[in-house]
Amino acid sequence: METKKTSVLNTLIFLTVTLMMTACHGKTSMPAERAEGDTIVMRHARNLCLIQHADYTEAVIRNPWDTTQVLSRYILTEKGTRPNEAEGTLLKVPFRKAAVFTGVHCALLQELGCEGAIGGVCEVKYIGIPYIQKGVEEGRIADLGNGMAPNMESIMDLQPDVLMPSLFENNSGYGRLERLGIPIVGCAEYMETSPLAQAEWMRFYGRLFGKGTAADSLFACIEKEYTTLKETAMAVSEKPLVISELPQSGKWFVAAGQSTSGQLYRDAGADYAFSHIEGSGSVALSVEEVLEKAIHADLWMVKRYGAATRAQLTSEQPGLNRIAARMWLCDTQTSRYFEETPFHPEWVLKNLIQIFHPELGIESEKKYFCPLE
Numbered sequence: 001m002e003t004k005k006t007s008v009l010n011t012l013i014f015l016t017v018t019l020m021m022t023a024c025h026g027k028t029s030m031p032a033e034r035a036e037g038d039t040i041v042m043r044h045a046r047n048l049c050l051i052q053h054a055d056y057t058e059a060v061i062r063n064p065w066d067t068t069q070v071l072s073r074y075i076l077t078e079k080g081t082r083p084n085e086a087e088g089t090l091l092k093v094p095f096r097k098a099a100v101f102t103g104v105h106c107a108l109l110q111e112l113g114c115e116g117a118i119g120g121v122c123e124v125k126y127i128g129i130p131y132i133q134k135g136v137e138e139g140r141i142a143d144l145g146n147g148m149a150p151n152m153e154s155i156m157d158l159q160p161d162v163l164m165p166s167l168f169e170n171n172s173g174y175g176r177l178e179r180l181g182i183p184i185v186g187c188a189e190y191m192e193t194s195p196l197a198q199a200e201w202m203r204f205y206g207r208l209f210g211k212g213t214a215a216d217s218l219f220a221c222i223e224k225e226y227t228t229l230k231e232t233a234m235a236v237s238e239k240p241l242v243i244s245e246l247p248q249s250g251k252w253f254v255a256a257g258q259s260t261s262g263q264l265y266r267d268a269g270a271d272y273a274f275s276h277i278e279g280s281g282s283v284a285l286s287v288e289e290v291l292e293k294a295i296h297a298d299l300w301m302v303k304r305y306g307a308a309t310r311a312q313l314t315s316e317q318p319g320l321n322r323i324a325a326r327m328w329l330c331d332t333q334t335s336r337y338f339e340e341t342p343f344h345p346e347w348v349l350k351n352l353i354q355i356f357h358p359e360l361g362i363e364s365e366k367k368y369f370c371p372l373e
Contacts, residue, residue, distance in 0.1 A: 037053035037054075037058060038051065038053075040052055040057075040203070042200060044192075044199075044200045044223075045189075045197045045198075045201060046062070046067075046192060046193070046197060047061060047062040047063075047064050047067070047188060047191060048060075048061060048200070048204055049061075050203065050204060053083070053086075055083060056075055056077040056079075056086060057076040057077075058073070058074070058076075058086070059072075059073070059076060059088075059207075060072075060073050060074075061073070061186070064188055064191035071167075071186075071188075072186060073087060074088050074091050074185065075087075075088045075090050076093045076207055076208065077090070077091070077092065077093065078092070078093060078094075079092075080092035089183055090183075091162065091183055091185070092161070093207065093208055093210065094114075094117075094208065094209045094210030094211075095117055095161040095209055096161055097117060097119035097158070097159070097161050098117050098118060098119055098120075098162050098163075098209075099119060099120040099121075099142075099144060099150075099155055099158060099160040099162070099163045099164065099182075100120070100121055100122075100164045101121070101144075101147045101163075101165040101166060102122070102147065102164075102166055102187070103123070103126060103127035103128065103129060103132070103338070104338065104339055104343070105164055105187060106118055106127060106129055106132055106339075107129060107336075107340060108205060108343050110131060111218070112202075112205075112206055112209065112211040113211065113214065114209040114210070114211055115131055117209055118132070118141060119142060119158050120143070120144045120154065120155065121136070121141060122144045122145060122146060122150055123147050124136050124143050127339070128334075128336050128339065129339070142157070144158075147165065147166070150165075150177075152180070155177075155180060155182070160182060161183070162182065162183045162184070163177055163184045163185070164185050164187055165184065165186060166186070166187050166188075166190070167187055167188040185208065187205075189201035189342065192260075193260070194263055195226070195260050195263060195267075195349070196222075196223055196345065198260060198342055198345070199222055199223075199342065199343050199345055200223075201343075202215045202218065202219055202343050203215045203219055206218075222343075222345070222346050225346040226267075226345055226346040229267075229268075229346060229350055229362070230267040232353070232360060232362070233267065233268050233269030233349075233356070233357060234267070234269060236269045236357050236360070239269055239270055239356070240270055240271065240298035240356055241271045241273055241293075241296060241298050241299070241325075242265050242270040242271065242272050242273060242298065242299045242300075242301060242356070243273045243274075243290065243293060243294045243297040243299075243300050243323075244261065244265070244272075244300070244301045244302070245301075245302055246317070246320075247287045247290070247316075247320075250286075251285070252284070252285045252289070253283065253284050253285075254273075254277070254282065254283055255274065255281075255282060255283075256274065256278060256279035256280060256281060256283050257275040257277050257279070258278065258279060258280040259279070259280050259281055259282070262274065262275060264345065264348060264349055267349060268352035268353045268355075268356050268357075269353060269356050269357050270299070270352070270356050273294070274293075287317060287319060291322065291323070294323045294325065295323060295324070297323065297325035298325055298326070299325055299355065299356065300323060300325040300327040301328050301352075301369060302327060302328065302329050302330065303329075303330045303332055303337065304329060304330070304331060304332065305331070305333050306333050307334070308329065308372075309372065310372040313327070313372075326371065327371070327372040328355060328369040328370065328371055328372065329369065329372050330369045330370075331370075337368045341368070347364075347366040347368075348366070348368055350364040350366070351364040351366055351367055351368050351369060352369070
């Protein structure tokens, strides 16, 4: 009998979680007058759910590595006290002082006008934001060291309202962070499987800093521009065959078909050579496998930390000089590609369309990729 009760209970819990996550994607609506709250419809994000209650906002993060499970649940409230029956990590918002582990989120906070809440950062040398660099030099912003193993003493001295590290599966460093007793908001937008889904997480981050309305408005503009650009590029009949990246240590890691990079190439009007590969991350192929397609490619898109010539890049691996495709390099050291594009996919999409279809006459203010002769 006890086993049967447990089975029924588990079924009810699973159905509740499933319905909640489904509601976030617009498939089920929740009227505002209901005690449960009013779901804020997420048009693209699949791992994030926001529910507006009378005096607090509930954020539910789905586990990107096991989508049947809820990874985190947050209660965002200005009062700082737990609302009746609300379950999850209590977050008193807006945050006034945050430990932000990545330049990606620093750039977003600056754009939303709450850069003053950045109290400390990790990986300072990789953050190309003048405000952050100057703040660290002047001592206004704390240097917290390595993002994977931050300086615990510096964090304790800072006493931030929240820690905002990137969320990694089985990250052993979280145990030490949790012992500090400071709320942790794991940033997992990069696990979404489309450029707009990834960018839509700004609506969650904005609410953490009292900028929910500004974030909603910004995302709506980004979504509109991205969609318009995509429709323009997809209407072109002739599409260049595109390959990406370079081999490393005998393997060639390429973006899978459902990855954000793979989708960006397609949305920009390209015939992406690896669209058929399932998955939303990078896939390791042999150099020979890639060369079979590469020798027929029109364009070769490469992201690399640091500038280089085509001769330097193709001399590192035998056989690369057989590729006749024109190479375009994104120097991630100077272009701020990784800082800007997760929350502004329309910027890189415009740059790609300019490269793939110059006949459309679309001018890009951001030129992440430059041609290599």
